[in-house]
Amino acid sequence: MTNNPDNSSNSTINGLTSQESPATKITVRKLNLYYGDNHALHNIDMDLYKNKITALIGPSGCGKSTFLRCLNRMNELINGVKVDGDVIIDGKNIYDKDVDEVSVRKRVGMVFQQPNPFPKSIYDNVSYAPLKHGIVKKGQICDELVEKSLLQAGLWDEVKDKLTQPGTSLSGGQQQRLCIARTIAVEPDVILMDEPTSALDPLSTEKIETLMLDLKEKYAIITVTHNMQQAGRVADYTAFFHMGDLIEYADTETIFINPGKKKTEDYITGRYG
Ligand SMILES: Nc1ncnc2c1ncn2[C@@H]1O[C@H](COP(=O)(O)OP(=O)(O)OP(=O)(O)O)[C@@H](O)[C@H]1O
Numbered sequence: 001m002t003n004n005p006d007n008s009s010n011s012t013i014n015g016l017t018s019q020e021s022p023a024t025k026i027t028v029r030k031l032n033l034y035y036g037d038n039h040a041l042h043n044i045d046m047d048l049y050k051n052k053i054t055a056l057i058g059p060s061g062c063g064k065s066t067f068l069r070c071l072n073r074m075n076e077l078i079n080g081v082k083v084d085g086d087v088i089i090d091g092k093n094i095y096d097k098d099v100d101e102v103s104v105r106k107r108v109g110m111v112f113q114q115p116n117p118f119p120k121s122i123y124d125n126v127s128y129a130p131l132k133h134g135i136v137k138k139g140q141i142c143d144e145l146v147e148k149s150l151l152q153a154g155l156w157d158e159v160k161d162k163l164t165q166p167g168t169s170l171s172g173g174q175q176q177r178l179c180i181a182r183t184i185a186v187e188p189d190v191i192l193m194d195e196p197t198s199a200l201d202p203l204s205t206e207k208i209e210t211l212m213l214d215l216k217e218k219y220a221i222i223t224v225t226h227n228m229q230q231a232g233r234v235a236d237y238t239a240f241f242h243m244g245d246l247i248e249y250a251d252t253e254t255i256f257i258n259p260g261k262k263k264t265e266d267y268i269t270g271r272y273g
């Protein structure tokens with residue numbers, strides 16, 4: 001299993017030479033997860049990179065969302081979950097006893113399949129977490145952070161004259177960009193996205209994909225998608241999961257054009273899933 005797409009020192013990966021090799025942001029080692037008796041993730045080893053988009057693909061129920069939630073300890077919110085193994089972010093295992101899960105979720109933000117703005121104004125959706133975490137105080141600095149986050153999320157021009165209107169009054173695609181603005185307002189390092197465009201029309205999808213390509217300049221992005229074309233368009237690396245196993249992980253071109261495993265090939269050619 002190729003668990004590190006950049007583990008051969010002299011090879012060229014995705015047009016990168018070894019000198020330009022990506023910086024590791026997250027190191028996952030021997031990660032196992034159990035929902036009660038259901039052993040949902042099996043011994044996952046994987047490195048995830050800064051300034052890259054990594055796509056997680058695989059049939060329904062293979063563990064993509066489960067894996068994603070391990071990266072910010074969101075699974076702990078589910079009763080009966082047991083997680084084993086290491087998820088090391090910037091050298092520190094986020095499952096260590098002295099790590100506070102709220103601080104992890106601030107550094108590792110998440111965007112969900114269904115846009116889920118708070119029942120608050122557009123402004124409050126973006127300012128809520130930074131105010132709560134004490135990143136800013138009310139006033140001009142907060143206004144500036146709201147503007148900056150909405151600008152980065154590509155939504156500012158569409159909402160700047162109606163910041164006091166409810167977030168839920170926006171279109172689905174705008175709501176998803178609002179949720180992205182809300183996520184980046186706390187200045188995370190990593191953004192997790194679980195099928196962020198599956199509820200959106202093609203135009204909104206294109207906007208989110210363009211946004212993802214912009215955002216990777218600042219963040220490590222890990223996204224789940226059932227849309228192979230989307231993985232091809234945005235992802236630097238792609239990981240194929242099947243029944244709780246990480247089957248293959250490599251640069252996206254390899255996964256789609258020259259996969260090393262029969263299971264991967266069967267999946268991407270549409271034989272199952
Ligand atoms: N909250 C939960 N409680 C118990 N079991 C769960 C829970 N969430 C997921 N599972 C189980 O874990 C396994 C992996 O599910 P997961 O949701 O991670 O799959 P997925 O790859 O994201 O699927 P999909 O593409 O349908 O979203 C499945 O067997 C599922 O039934």
Ligand SMILES: [Mg+2]
Pocket residue numbers: 064065066194224
């Ligand atoms: Mg899922």
